[in-house]
Amino acid sequence: MHVVGGYTRISDTGQIGDGRDGREGVIRQRDDVHHLAQAKRVDIHRIYEDNDTSAYKRHVNREDFEAMILDLRNGVISGILAYNIDRIARQPRDLERLIDIYEQSRRPMIFGTTMGDYDLTTGDGRFQARIYVTIANKFSADAARRVARQKLAEAAEGKPHTGQRAFGWKDLQRVDEREAELLRKARQDVVNGKTIASIHQEWRELGVRSPQTRAGKSIGYSSVKYVLRNPRLCGYRSYIPQEVRERSGRVDPVEYLIERTDGTPIVGKWETIFTPTEWRELVDVLDARKNTGKGRKAGSTVTKRLLTGIARCAKCGNGMQSAMYTRGTVTYEKHGYFYLCAKAHGGCGKLARSGPPVEDLVEKALLDNLKKQTCSVQPAEEQDPELARTTRLLAQIEADKSEARQLRADDLLSLAEFAREISRLEIKEQEVRETVSALSTASARAGSAAVRIVREWGNYTVDMKRQEITRSIEAVVISGAGKGGAQRGAFRPDLIEIVWKQP
CATH class of the missing domain: 1.10.287 (Helix Hairpins)
Structure with a gap:
């Protein structure tokens, strides 16, 4: 007696909107498969079930379908029974995988459905199966276009997206204050110079999870970047077509804003976390970081030291780099690192200065300048x-x-x-x-x-301090000690000139 596998599947019922989870459908298919097995007098090895799973979408992994293919290839089962062939395949390539196994088999094989059998070992059987799957694929494509058009129309009306809630909201409309507070703080931190990587690390330490985070995992770096750029934060509606998501994965939602004919964004019907001005400021800061300079990682404003590139050699004008003193030396123990005008970076190679004293001087000057500003604030x-x-x-x-x-x-x-x-x-x-x-x-x-x-200031990271320094200071010019040099170990603040930016 033949031993076969039964296959049941219901597509993504969340798009139907009737409240069903698809479970009733696969139970009915199970009954149909068992009745079909009795009629054909075959035994069922197991029922392979992919509930709430599309056979049309290209990047969907059907775990039980793959297990059934493996068992069929290895001879564990000698055929497949299903309610209909479109439950098994809606993409021609999936059918072709089955056809290869049936054509190369050296044992009797069954491919039966309640709508009729297909002999995949013959040309006529394969032709009939291919025609039916091609038609099913066309129906799915047409349905996908209708759903996409409907979703675009709903987005143009400002209706919230359906499906999983967005990070920052309890549901489709109400703000989750705990997550909203994280987003507000992160926005301010980014504007002040903090990197997405730093915020991601903080959120991981807090155990923050997004609605899409897998069980047992913390939120990912790309998720942090995505939620901070989400136009939904300020009430703007975006729409990313399903085919774009499937082809490109996670994309930038800013590029998919829905706008009116006059170019103004569509405003959605939900509670907001940022104002449009606050969101635009955040996006502008993040976009500016894409234009990276020498020595920076893509998407980051972090450089190794506080004054790298800001400190300049008075002799040649080149931006100074940083380097470590030799381990075990007195200067290493005292200062750790120094700034130098490096020939490798186009400098003259004739100037170096211990780093921490210069940085302390610059920080103190900046804070003193800011304190003066607070005493003379005009309306x-x-x-x-x-x-x-x-x-x-x-x-x-x-x-x-x-x-x-x-x-x-x-x-x-x-x-x-x-x-x-x-x-x-x-x-x-x-x-x-x-x-x-x-x-x-x-x-x-x-x-x-x-x-x-x-x-x-005491809680600022290096990248945040750098951002504030560059807002107020054009350059920190370091001069050499001149002939005879400086007294060994003595710091000469008179050799440091801070060039302030014009107001």
Whole structure:
């Protein structure tokens, strides 16, 4: 008596939206397979089941299908029974794998379904099977296009995506405050100079997991980068087609924003974590890091030492590099490393200076400068002429609206003219308010940044400190001690000149 394998499968029912998990379908298929085995008088070795699994999507791994192929090839089973051939294959290449086994077999083989049998050892049987799978593949492709069009339409309406929740939300709409707080802190840290790698390490130590993280694992580096770039954070709707996901894996969601015909983003119907301005600032910082300089890893602002490239040789003007003193020497024990004008990097090779004393001097000068800024903070309008101008414009628009209402009350404007004028002014007012909000936020940030930097400087990483240094300092110029040199071991601050950036 033949020993065969029974195969059952239901596709990804989450796209149907009827609440079923597919379990009832595979149970019915099991019953059909057992009845078919009784009718054919064969024994079933086992039922191979792939529940909630697509046979059409190219990158889906059907574990039990692969196990069945292996058992068929090794002679554990001598055939397959299923409800229909499209349960087994919806891609021609999967059918061809079966055909190869049946053609090369030297034993009687069965390929039966409740809709009819296919003799894959004959040309006619293979032709019929190929036609049926080709038709099933066409039906799946058509269905995929319809689903994609429907999802795109829903995205254009601002509806939340379906499926798993996004990191930062309890469900499709409500914010998860614990995860939202992690995202807010990470955004501020990135803007202040921290790398994604540092944030990833912090999240791993905290045991942070995303909805897509596998059991027993912590969140991955690419997941951290993805969730921080997700337009959903500020309410913008994106849509990544399924075929793009399958072909490219995880892609940048910023590139798939859904926009109106006027170029403005579609705003979704869910609670937000960032403002659009905050999200854009974060994305701009991350994008700027893609343009890396010498000695940097892709996507990172980290260099080995605090002043690498910022410190410059007074003799030749070349950016200075860092190197370690020889282990076991007094200078190694005292300072560890030094800055040098290296010939290998285009320098003159005639200058070197111990690193920590120079860095301490620069840090102290920067913090002293920031403390002075906190004592002379002007009102936002006085700091930013553009903010003052837009604030005046906003007041003028309000006056124009009041005038239009008075003209209407005096019957000097028709209802149609009044409606058009008020509509025009309200649109202009909204645009100006957004500009005022963005400029006010920038001014407030500039005013409070100095206080925050001074307060938190001791907790800053090297890359965060470098970012703050480069915002205020053009270069740190180091001069040689001159003929006769300096007293051995003495630090000469007079040989260090800090070049501040022009305001």
